[in-house]
Amino acid sequence: MGQVFKALADPTRRRVLELLRAGPMSAGELSAHFPVSKPTMSAHFSVLREAGLVESAKAGKSVTYHLNLSVLEDALLGFAQTFGLGTVGRARPAKVSPMLRKATAR
C-alpha cells in the first residue's frame, strides 16, 4: 500500500492515470502531454507499474499502458486529485512550440 501512496503523491503520475482513463495509450502518446524528458517519464511509468496501478503490454517497439486500479485506489486517486496532494512540482501542460505559437497568433 505504501507504493500506492508514493505513486499517487506525484501530480504527474496522477495526470498519467487520468489520461489513461480515456483508454490505453502508448508511452510516447503519454509523454507528449508532459514537458519532461523521456527518461523522467519512464521513471514515472515504472513507479506506477511497481505499485500495480498500471499494466503494460509490449507491441513491437512501443509499450502500451492501461489502467489497473482497484476501487479503493480509484477513490484514493480521486481524493488526491480533489485535495491536490503533492502540488509542489505540479504537472504543467505541454509547452507549445514557437512555430505553433506563431501560427495561432496570426
Add this chain to the structure above:
Amino acid sequence: MIRPIGIALATAAAILATSALAKYLQSADVLDAETGRRMVQVVVGLALAVWGNYMPKRFGAGGANACASSRAYSAVRVGGWSMTLAGLIRAGLWAFAPVPVADVVGMLVVLTALLVTLSYGTWALSRCRPRPRKNASA
C-alpha cells in the same frame, strides 16, 4: 500483489470462520440467534465489498481494440464501484437496521448493483460493435 484466487479464498474463509464462530457462540449461550445471523450477514456484505474492490484489477482492460478495451475497463470500473458500495451498504444495514429492513433492503441493494453492472456493461460494450458497411452487398 494479491492474486484473485487469494482474495476469493480469504473471503470464503472469513465467511466460513464467522459462521462457525457464531454457531459455537450460540451453542455456548453467549450469542442469541439474531446476533449470530447479523454477524454472518455483515461478513457476507464486507466480502462482497472486498470482491467488488478488486473487480477492476481482476478483469483488467482486455479488448480487441482501443475502444473495446477502454469500454471494458469502464464497465468493470462501474461494476466494481457498485458492488463495493452495495457490499458496504448491506454490511451497514445488517449491523444497525432492524432485521426485516436489513433482509429486504440489503437484498434489493445487491440486486440493484448487479442490474447496474450488467446494464452498464452491455451498453458500454455494444457501443464498440463495428458498424455494417453500406455497400456490403455490392
